[in-house]
Amino acid sequence: VPKKKPYHHGDLSSRLLEVTAEVIDDVGVAGLSLREVARRAGVSHGAPAHHFGDKRGLLTAFATQGFARFGDALEAARCSEDSGNALQRFEATGVAYVQFAVEHEAHFDVMFRPDLVDASDEAYAAASTRAYQQLLLAIQAAQAEGYAPGVDVETLAVAAWAKTHGLATLWLEGNLRNVTGYEDVSALARAVLALDKG
Amino acid sequence: VPKKKPYHHGDLSSRLLEVTAEVIDDVGVAGLSLREVARRAGVSHGAPAHHFGDKRGLLTAFATQGFARFGDALEAARCSEDSGNALQRFEATGVAYVQFAVEHEAHFDVMFRPDLVDASDEAYAAASTRAYQQLLLAIQAAQAEGYAPGVDVETLAVAAWAKTHGLATLWLEGNLRNVTGYEDVSALARAVLALDKG
């Protein structure tokens, strides 16, 4: 299948999203500007508006891309066949949550920011819902195998979400820098998430 | 004890901190500017620099104030005599964490932001350490009464912190808006934190 022959740049809108990640890595979300993104993409400062309308548009597309990849990562963990039972896969999904945040900090920093993003955007909503579904499915599977019998799924979901999201944000903000005794974030996440086994 | 007679305004630096909270409530941390703070305090735009040096200085003082109040709130919950045993007080401390975040959103939004704050500021470091101590003390007391025997305190602390911090941030960012069946955040927090009892 031959790629669509693009116009001038080739594939500017993808490239702008890549550059967005780089800029956020360098100067943070707050420091991101359309003009800097354009500059690094080697394109005039008006170009991004052509593809994304405005700054919010760019960030919405960026967050959507993040949620798509996030959903993939969670699904992969949830469906992994390495671990025998559903409870283990549930834990692995939680670890994947934290790992994704650390490995894709730029995306993660924008994904949950309704102040920066157009939350009513259809693609955005769909991608974030799909990611959340992975968490729910992992919990339901674990519960079907006897985990937390009789407890409301929604409550379990909030608990799992809070724990992983809290770990991720605390780590990214540098608040866990003093925690010793763990090789990396994943090891810490594994230890923390294993606590409420059974 | 008569109050110190102040200079012109009376107590401008306290007032500036109050106004900072109002501005953040209205336009978010990202939208905060020294000029707007000065404007709302009815003072020239150069005045804040006089008290706080620069923007980072203002935010550092604001975050420090937040941590001081936060520490008080956690300590009050940890030492509350309403609940009989240490495990209950540990849970109450967690609920207080979430409750503080929701009731003092402006402060909370700045407290954990090393990108906005001078983390090496002594008063800031002291206030945040003190708050963290409350969490540790609550856990140690619970453990002394048989909670999570043999588990590393640090791991327990990270788990508790992650859970409460995650709840708080998810709630504040509006991500738990769809969760039904709970009267308010505190009820949700209570349910979530009660899960890993025993």
Place this chain on the structure above:
DNA sequence: TGTACATCAGTGAACGCGCGTTCACTGATGTAC
């Protein structure tokens, strides 16, 4: 194959804006005698 035309990606000048910071100053307050 060649030509005329339509499309649309990207340009670059221009706009108006609010910001943080600096700095010489004013004038209110407190203090020494």
Place this chain on the structure above:
DNA sequence: TGTACATCAGTGAACGCGCGTTCACTGATGTAC
């Protein structure tokens, strides 16, 4: 009580900056015939 002086809180003009957005445009690409 009164006067001279020192302190310092707050003023306001000025600076230079980068930003988001708009818009008439250029010119490369694709298409119809």
